[in-house]
Amino acid sequence: MSYDKLPPIAAALSLIIGWWFFAGNALTAEPAVDYPPGKLGEVVRLGEEIVLQTDQHPLSKPxxxxxxxCTSCHLEGGKHPQAGSFLQTAAAYPAWSPRESRVITLEDRVLNCFMRSQNGVRPPNGSQVAVAVTTYITWLSTGAKIEMNAEKPLGPNHVPPIDLAAHQPANSERGKIVYLQRCxxxxxxxGGGDDDNPPLWSDRSYNDGAGLSRVEKLAPWLKVAMPLDDATLSEQEAIDVAAFVNSHARPRFNLKDHLPPPERRGEYNAKK
Ligand code: HEC
Ligand code: HEC
Structure with missing residues (x-):
């Protein structure tokens, strides 16, 4: 029903209720649940600490x-509604992974971000760090309806894609201008960042096996995430500045350097 067909008072009310729902629910990062009691709550909190301090925390640093x-890209510890959201994510798993040609669990998905986005080594399945982070992300799905994803390992609030074909081809010259104005x-x-802002390229940032190393993934993420607290880039600006950011050197991803020894690996099937 459109607003102009409603009596004015009903239209006003529905706007107010709509606003309340949008501002109060959809955009509230914090899920309306408490930490679970006992040891489970301790592990949820441990996972949250690791997500917020991944490069520093003694369990994840190695x-x-x-x-x-994790929170450099999964903003607000994954509580952001769109920019790497972990809200309701667990409900999509186990999910089909085209890269691995098998069904993977949420834990497997967490471990993949260590190898690529964190340019590190895949922690063993079942390790304390893997369990804690997976527990935290699962807790953020409290109340969500299970709908396992049969196409790809992504949750319902994943970054909305941008149709690159509907825009001019990515141009890093134009992107450099956006970068100097907005980033x-x-x-x-x-691009080196400082204590408060993470590095965007060089060997201190994500490697070229990470999702964000591809313009088609970085542009839509930038559109909803950057500039921080003022994500107002146009789609074309996001595409161009993504090309500029990714025109710089970063670590090469060579799968064998990112896997633990076979006896600690669990199942991992991707070829590259
Ligand atoms: C350099 C950026 C970056 C970092 C750092 C990073 N990730 Fe990711 N991660 C991504 C992107 C991009 C995706 C795909 C998101 C999308 O398309 O919505 C993703 C996806 C995921 C998913 C699947 C989300 C879903 O919707 O199913 C999980 C789980 C995840 N990451 C966990 C982690 C954890 C845990 C860490 C820290 C150990 C981490 N990531 C670090 C960029 C990053
Ligand atoms: C107000 C400061 C600020 C501005 C302006 C800003 N960023 Fe960020 N950016 C951050 C912070 C802080 C993070 C990490 C998020 C966190 O820790 O909460 C981040 C994270 C990132 C990341 C993911 C992590 C990494 O280091 O690769 C990318 C990519 C990124 N920004 C690109 C950009 C681009 C491109 C622009 C301009 C369009 C931009 N940012 C503007 C502060 C900023």
């Missing part, structure tokens, strides 16, 4: 090869 944290104040002209 598996991290750059200066990033360098935080990430630096050299």
């Amino acid at each position: 598996y991290v090869g750059n200066a990033l944290r 360098s104040e935080c990430h630096g002209e050299d």
